[in-house]
Amino acid sequence: MTDDLIRLYAAILERQQMDPALSKTARLIAAGPKKIAKKVGEEAVEVALDAMNEDRQGVINESADLLYNLSVLWATLKIHPDDVFAEIRRREALYGIAEKLPKTVA
Numbered sequence: 001m002t003d004d005l006i007r008l009y010a011a012i013l014e015r016q017q018m019d020p021a022l023s024k025t026a027r028l029i030a031a032g033p034k035k036i037a038k039k040v041g042e043e044a045v046e047v048a049l050d051a052m053n054e055d056r057q058g059v060i061n062e063s064a065d066l067l068y069n070l071s072v073l074w075a076t077l078k079i080h081p082d083d084v085f086a087e088i089r090r091r092e093a094l095y096g097i098a099e100k101l102p103k104t105v106a
């Protein structure tokens with residue numbers, strides 16, 4: 001999963017340098033972060049709708065679209081996937097500690 005996302009992100013970074021006439025991703029990037037953010041929102045809703053319709057393959061397909069559009073958004077905001085993975089690891093450490101603490105407060 002991590003390697004696949006990093007490879008996808010690297011491909012997106014390459015497209016960032018390309019002529020928008022030659023690449024769909026370059027055109028999406030040229031449209032700007034607001035357009036990309038809208039695509040992220042749309043794809044997230046499509047994942048949720050397919051999940052509600054119990055369409056497993058739909059959830060898989062739309063999740064791939066969501067991760068692609070999210071990766072394009074990160075690239076435009078100069079966020080590297082490692083920044084997100086670091087936050088996941090930070091939470092893992094935080095919640096891992098929290099789970100070991102005595103539960104004195106309801």
Ligand SMILES: N=c1c2ncn([C@@H]3O[C@H](COP(=O)(O)OP(=O)(O)OP(=O)(O)O)[C@@H](O)[C@H]3O)c2ncn1[C@@H]1O[C@H](COP(=O)(O)O)[C@@H](O)[C@H]1O
Pocket residue numbers: 008011012015023024025026064065068069
């Ligand atoms: N992983 C993806 C990927 N996932 C989804 N998509 C795009 O997202 C679209 C699906 O979203 P929609 O359902 O909204 O499609 P749509 O109705 O055509 O809408 P628009 O995107 O045209 O507005 C697909 O048609 C693709 O254009 C992707 N486009 C590219 N990639 C990867 O990104 C890299 C760069 O791709 P290119 O820009 O095609 O060179 C390569 O590694 C590709 O494999």
